[in-house]
Amino acid sequence: xxxxxxxxxxxxxxxxxxxxxxxxxxxxxxxxxxxxxxxxxxxxxxxxxxxxxxxxxxxxxxxxxxxxxxxxxxxxxxxxxxxxxxxxxxxxxxxxxxxxxxxxxxxxxxxxxxxxxxxxxxxxxxxxxxxxxxxxxxxxxxxxxxxxxxxxxxxxxxxxxxxxxxxxxxxxxxxxxxxxxxxxxxxxxxxxxxxxxxxxxxxxxxxxxxxxxxxxxxxxxxxxxxxxxxxxxxxxxxxxxxxxxxxxxxxxxxxxxxxxxxxxxxxxxxxxxxxxxxxxxxxxxxxxxx
Amino acid sequence: xxxxxxxxxxxxxxxxxxxxxxxxxxxxxxxxxxxxxxxxxxxxxxxxxxxxxxxxxxxxxxxxxxxxxxxxxxxxxxxxxxxxxxxxxxxxxxxxxxxxxxxxxxxxxxxxxxxxxxxxxxxxxxxxxxxxxxxxxxxxxxxxxxxxxxxxxxxxxxxxxxxxxxxxxxxxxxxxxxxxxxxxxxxxxxxxxxxxxxxxxxxxxxxxxxxxxxxxxxxxxxxxxxxxxxxxxxxxxxxxxxxxxxxxxxxxxxxxxxxxxxxxxxxxxxxxxxxxxxxxxxxxxxxxxxxxxxxxxxxxxxxxxxxxxxxxxxxxxxx
Numbered sequence: 001x002x003x004x005x006x007x008x009x010x011x012x013x014x015x016x017x018x019x020x021x022x023x024x025x026x027x028x029x030x031x032x033x034x035x036x037x038x039x040x041x042x043x044x045x046x047x048x049x050x051x052x053x054x055x056x057x058x059x060x061x062x063x064x065x066x067x068x069x070x071x072x073x074x075x076x077x078x079x080x081x082x083x084x085x086x087x088x089x090x091x092x093x094x095x096x097x098x099x100x101x102x103x104x105x106x107x108x109x110x111x112x113x114x115x116x117x118x119x120x121x122x123x124x125x126x127x128x129x130x131x132x133x134x135x136x137x138x139x140x141x142x143x144x145x146x147x148x149x150x151x152x153x154x155x156x157x158x159x160x161x162x163x164x165x166x167x168x169x170x171x172x173x174x175x176x177x178x179x180x181x182x183x184x185x186x187x188x189x190x191x192x193x194x195x196x197x198x199x200x201x202x203x204x205x206x207x208x209x210x211x212x213x214x215x216x217x218x219x220x221x222x223x224x225x226x227x228x229x230x231x232x233x234x235x236x237x238x239x240x241x242x243x244x245x246x247x248x249x250x251x252x253x254x255x256x257x258x259x260x261x262x263x264x265x266x267x268x269x270x271x272x273x274x275x276x277x278x279x280x281x282x283x284x285x286x287x288x289x290x
Numbered sequence: 291x292x293x294x295x296x297x298x299x300x301x302x303x304x305x306x307x308x309x310x311x312x313x314x315x316x317x318x319x320x321x322x323x324x325x326x327x328x329x330x331x332x333x334x335x336x337x338x339x340x341x342x343x344x345x346x347x348x349x350x351x352x353x354x355x356x357x358x359x360x361x362x363x364x365x366x367x368x369x370x371x372x373x374x375x376x377x378x379x380x381x382x383x384x385x386x387x388x389x390x391x392x393x394x395x396x397x398x399x400x401x402x403x404x405x406x407x408x409x410x411x412x413x414x415x416x417x418x419x420x421x422x423x424x425x426x427x428x429x430x431x432x433x434x435x436x437x438x439x440x441x442x443x444x445x446x447x448x449x450x451x452x453x454x455x456x457x458x459x460x461x462x463x464x465x466x467x468x469x470x471x472x473x474x475x476x477x478x479x480x481x482x483x484x485x486x487x488x489x490x491x492x493x494x495x496x497x498x499x500x501x502x503x504x505x506x507x508x509x510x511x512x513x514x515x516x517x518x519x520x521x522x523x524x525x526x527x528x529x530x531x532x533x534x535x536x537x538x539x540x541x542x543x544x545x546x547x548x549x550x551x552x553x554x555x556x557x558x559x560x561x562x563x564x565x566x567x568x569x570x571x572x573x574x575x576x577x578x579x580x581x582x583x584x585x586x587x588x589x590x591x592x593x594x595x596x597x598x599x600x601x602x603x604x605x606x607x608x609x
Contacts, residue, residue: 035401085590091400092347096546097589099539104582111575218535222408229405260420267409274406275394 002133007255008248009131013140013209015247016147017043020202021224022231022239023150024195029234030171031191034083034094038102040221041109042196045071046203047212048109051118060120068200074105075196076189084188102217109214122208143205150198151240158236167191171234223247226270232280241281245269297471300554304467308460312453321452327564328459329520331557332466334544336513339470341542342550343479344506345486346396349404349538350411354384354511355518356418356533360425362522363433373436377519381512388511389504396503411538418530430529433522455524462520466513467553473509482506514541547588549595558597 021039028036049067054060078101086097123142128135158164169177170187178184202220203212210216227246231238246266253265273280294302308328315321333355340346361380365371371379395406418425425431439454449457473479481502484492493499522528531537540563548559566584570577592599 035404082586082590086593089589089593090345091404092341092542092546092550093589093593095347095349095401095404096543097586099543100582100585100589102582103578103585107576107578107580107582111579222412222535225405226409229402233401261416264413264416267412271395271406271409274398274402 003255005132005134007251009134009136009140011248011251012244013137013143013247014250015244016144017202017206017210017220017243018223018227018246019147019240019243020150020198020205021220022227022243023147023154023236024199024202025224025228026234026236026239027154027191027195027198029228031167031188032079032083034098035225035233036078036083036101036195037095037098037221037225038078038105038217039195039199039224040217040219041102041105042071042075042199042217043203043206043220044109044212044214044217045074045105046200047207047216048113048118048203048214049200050204050207051120051212052113054120060123063120064204067204068197071200071203072193072197075192075199078196079188079192083192102221106214106217113214115214117211117213119207119211137209139205139208143202143209146201146205147240147243150201151236154236163190223250223266226266229280230270230273232282235280235282238280238282296552297475300471300552301464301468303554304464304557308457308464312456318450318452321450321456323564323568325452325455325459325524326521327557327561328456328463329517329524330541330544330560330564332459332463332520333514333517333541334548334556334560335463335466335470335553336510336517337541337545338550338553338556339473339482339513340506340510341545342552342556343474343486344482344503346503346506347400347404347542348407348507348510349535349542350407350409350414351510351514351541352533352535352537353411353414354388354514355521355537355541356414356530357384357387358515358518359433359522359528359532360418360431361515362519363431363528364424366434373434373523374438377516377523380519381515384511384515385508388508392504392507392511393500396500396507408535408538411533412535415530415533415535418533425530428530430527433526433528435526436523459520459524462516463557466516467557470553478502478505543585547584547596549598551594552597555595555597559595562596 021043024039024042025035028034028039046067049070050060050063053063053066058066082097082101083094086093089097122137122139124138126137128137129141158168166177166182167187167190169180169182170184174184177187223246224243227243228239229242230245231240231242246269249265249269250262254262257265311324312321333351337348337351340348358377358380361383362373362376365376365379366373391410395403395410398406419428421427438458439449439451442449442454481492481497484495484497485499485502489499518532521532544559544563545556546559547563548557549555563581566581567577570580588596
């Protein structure tokens with residue numbers, strides 16, 4: 001039982017990171033119908049910029065803030081410079097543009113920073129907490145708490161604020177939103193900033209556990225994408241659940257079956273879900289208009 | 291002058307390119323680069339059939355290249371097959387696998403299809419990386435000599451290793467291009483192009499959408515598999531990188547860069563993306579930066595790909 005609890009904790013920890021990435025995917029997908037494959041790079045940048053600023057002498061909280069703001073600005077830049085000009089392009093082109101952005105950011109990161117693996121101290125020390133025979137790092141609680149706080153924050157934003165409703169309106173019908181006076185360009189900017197900022201936050205929270213380097217982004221992007229798909233693309237609840245599920249499946253596979261194939265398990269599950277429930281767990285079945 | 295059809299024009303241009311460029315090679319090394327371009331061109335021709343003709347995306351085709359490559363390493367050792375037969379076996383395994391995987395996967399569209407194929411590719415690369423006893427793991431595995439060069443030598447045709455692979459891959463590429471171009475004009479090709487336009491509409495005029503999609507998927511898998519085999523046989527060595535995610539992305543990028551709708555464009559794209567790292571070896575640190583930039587710029591400004599954009603400009607000036 002304590003063994004299971006241990007796997008559960010580690011699954012929830014990585015799952016929370018995947019959930020944050022998946023939420024980032026969801027926000028951009030809803031606002032623009034684009035799946036942003038550069039989402040993982042935001043996580044990388046969050047970790048790398050924090051490490052860099054911290055090493056340059058900034059206190060950790062300030063360094064984290066700098067990282068989140070800088071990454072959010074980069075997200076906006078990607079929208080303005082790369083995705084915006086290609087509006088209406090076929091899915092294949094959009095996939096290549098965002099993968100291009102991801103490759104570009106990786107290349108830039110290895111030039112601006114370096115190719116080493118980095119970390120910074122955990123926020124509340126390294127003394128593990130004990131729960132029913134298993135242990136959990138305080139940093140894990142930060143990661144899991146972070147994911148839940150972001151989710152609740154997003155939920156409040158989208159349901160309780162005028163601006164959040166404007167975003168929802170834009171994702172439902174762009175033209176109609178414009179007609180009722182919503183500044184859809186601003187909504188796009190906001191969505192990319194929000195999504196990149198959340199990605200960077202995931203990087204800040206996770207780096208003390210998972211470490212960071214210029215090339216960690218693609219792994220986070222794939223798992224986060226998988227989580228978002230599993231939950232049903234475009235559904236925030238689905239993204240949260242999907243991200244946590246992918247993390248749990250990975251951890252349980254690593255614990256009980258084989259640690260080398262833990263990532264395989266996640267993808268096998270995704271393939272099965274796509275075969276039998278092509279809209280994901282929480283997605284709604286939709287018909288395409290011709 | 292009788293007007294050339296697209297098919298004969300494409301084949302002619304390719305054949306002339308393959309035959310003439312070696313006269314301009316400053317050193318034997320360029321045969322190797324040329325062979326690499328042809329192999330990539332072959333894999334990308336498969337993507338043209340799947341993405342350019344049928345409008346379906348795959349982010350996992352490197353998985354089939356991996357199967358083709360490792361077939362050439364493993365089948366001679368464990369089944370005692372000749373490497374050439376191993377290549378055929380690899381293609382057959384890829385085709386069967388593409389059929390089995392494609393049946394459920396191809397019901398999906400757009401991003402869902404992308405993630406499903408991506409998952410498949412990652413599974414293949416994971417098996418190749420982790421089954422060390424069989425595949426040698428991430429360090430790779432040796433591949434036996436094809437032996438055709440020796441046969442040609444006996445017949446009095448003495449080619450250097452680089453020359454042999456240059457012309458051999460060139461001929462296979464021509465063959466692949468010929469098949470793809472024939473397919474384009476065949477009823478299946480028309481059906482594929484129709485479903486690219488609209489799946490629902492092509493269904494209503496009696497096209498078995500699921501079946502032709504699956505055909506395109508299987509054919510393009512065989513292309514990728516043969517390309518993987520050729521790389522393995524030429525290098526006499528193979529690593530799991532051939533099946534990696536980045537390789538899948540490269541294939542799609544090459545196709546779309548040159549112009550996914552045409553075989554010549556795809557080979558053009560393969561040429562550029564193969565030459566880019568060679569040209570940037572001095573600036574190896576900037577390779578990723580430049581690759582990412584090229585991917586974005588071409589997709590934003592030359593949406594139909596480089597070659598069609600250039601051709602249109604030339605034509606526009608002529609009139």
